[in-house]
Amino acid sequence: MKHIKKLTTLALAVILLSGCIRNVEQEEQAAQNSNTVPVQTTSTQLSDNYYRSVIVDGQYQLGAAASADNYINSGEDRRAFENGLLRISQEVFPTNQYYIQEGQIIDANTMNSWVSRESADNPEGLNPEIPQEIAELESQEEEPVQDESNPEETEGQEEESAQVAVSSSTPPMYLASIIEKDLMTETNEGFALSGIAIGLAMNSNYSYTDADGVVHEQEISVGEMRERGRQYANIIVGRLRNTEELRSVPIVVGIYSMSDDGTVAPGTYILDGISREGNSITDWKEHNEYRVALPIINADTQTDEYLYFENFRTDVMNFFPNLNGISGEALYIDGGLASLDIEIITQFYQKTEIVALTQYVTDVAQRQLPENVQIEININSAAGNEAIISRPAGSGQFTTIVAN
Numbered sequence: 001m002k003h004i005k006k007l008t009t010l011a012l013a014v015i016l017l018s019g020c021i022r023n024v025e026q027e028e029q030a031a032q033n034s035n036t037v038p039v040q041t042t043s044t045q046l047s048d049n050y051y052r053s054v055i056v057d058g059q060y061q062l063g064a065a066a067s068a069d070n071y072i073n074s075g076e077d078r079r080a081f082e083n084g085l086l087r088i089s090q091e092v093f094p095t096n097q098y099y100i101q102e103g104q105i106i107d108a109n110t111m112n113s114w115v116s117r118e119s120a121d122n123p124e125g126l127n128p129e130i131p132q133e134i135a136e137l138e139s140q141e142e143e144p145v146q147d148e149s150n151p152e153e154t155e156g157q158e159e160e161s162a163q164v165a166v167s168s169s170t171p172p173m174y175l176a177s178i179i180e181k182d183l184m185t186e187t188n189e190g191f192a193l194s195g196i197a198i199g200l201a202m203n204s205n206y207s208y209t210d211a212d213g214v215v216h217e218q219e220i221s222v223g224e225m226r227e228r229g230r231q232y233a234n235i236i237v238g239r240l241r242n243t244e245e246l247r248s249v250p251i252v253v254g255i256y257s258m259s260d261d262g263t264v265a266p267g268t269y270i271l272d273g274i275s276r277e278g279n280s281i282t283d284w285k286e287h288n289e290y291r292v293a294l295p296i297i298n299a300d301t302q303t304d305e306y307l308y309f310e311n312f313r314t315d316v317m318n319f320f321p322n323l324n325g326i327s328g329e330a331l332y333i334d335g336g337l338a339s340l341d342i343e344i345i346t347q348f349y350q351k352t353e354i355v356a357l358t359q360y361v362t363d364v365a366q367r368q369l370p371e372n373v374q375i376e377i378n379i380n381s382a383a384g385n386e387a388i389i390s391r392p393a394g395s396g397q398f399t400t401i402v403a404n
Helices: 008-015 025-031 075-092 107-116 132-142 151-160 222-241 303-321 351-368
Strands: 038-041 054-055 099-102 164-165 173-188 192-201 205-209 213-218 249-259 268-275 280-286 289-294 325-333 336-345 374-381 386-390 399-402
Touching: 025 303, 075 173, 075 192, 075 268, 107 173, 173 222, 173 386, 192 222, 222 268, 268 289, 289 303, 303 325, 303 336, 303 351, 351 374, 351 386, 351 399
Parallel strands: 054 099, 164 213, 192 249, 336 374
Antiparallel strands: 038 054, 099 173, 173 192, 205 213, 249 268, 268 280, 289 325, 325 336, 374 386, 386 399
16 A cells, blocks of 8 residues: 555545535544544556545545435446446546545435435425325335235236326436545645545436326436436535535536336436536536447347347357356447446356356457457356456457456
């Protein structure tokens, strides 16, 4: 690890903030009355794609709101949400100049308040207020009551309630989750907070079940997500700027469109912007991104565009016919392939079999998969991850790791 330095009063005050509005003067006085907090960074940087981490008092600082992502549809969406924000952050805060720390400014209670609906009890809620009768129904859904009725009667009721209606009378829950990352720089006095990256995950559809068991669904357009995302971003920036120490810290905000519940591939970022100072975002930039789940099952959408994956898959499956499956996820940005993640499920457990499979997959990947694209191939079995084959964008060589 790097040599220990102190944390500047500014950074310490920010890290100690709770609820985003806490009295900073009291925190600064507490900091001055206590011993200096030792701060380190990891000396190893895996690649230019990753930030080095800040370590406070010998420990990695977990995010203050690490658990406030309960409304994210899937683990794939969570990863895409975070990875995309880091990609946006790196365009403003380069990895060779900045260090990263999990978000310490917005605490879990504040974040949960913001992603909830506005109400008399929650005036800070960013999602629109909902009529009281619908709010009660949603509350009942969140805490389901055990049904002790006759199983046959229950089955019949479930069949009768399987009705879906398109509705626009109830305002949707637009905002699903918020994520925060803090960017630090090293100064002569220590480490200072020098940037904040915030991601807003937006629902692409909203549904609720009424008292008659009818499921009401609303699709939220990309245009509406962008409009609402801009509004929410400016409100959040304004709230952060109320803290004096954050008034001149650059804040980057990315707007993420979550995938539908039944979609295999996760969502993508649709917008990002930056506030260098002041209470609003400027320099908004629209994103042209989409993800594709591979292999393509629907014959109507099969094109030669994804032939590289089918050739790779066929080659590997022919050589190892007992594989359980090969699937992939491709990210396209501005019409070009930007990254490719592949998962291979194997029945092999013996070390020699895993090594042989890893070697052959690496050879096939070198031949069949596109160049100048970030690629990660995971070989998994029922016992867990057996091997990883990866190549950063722009590199011509794959790196392999085989589990012991």
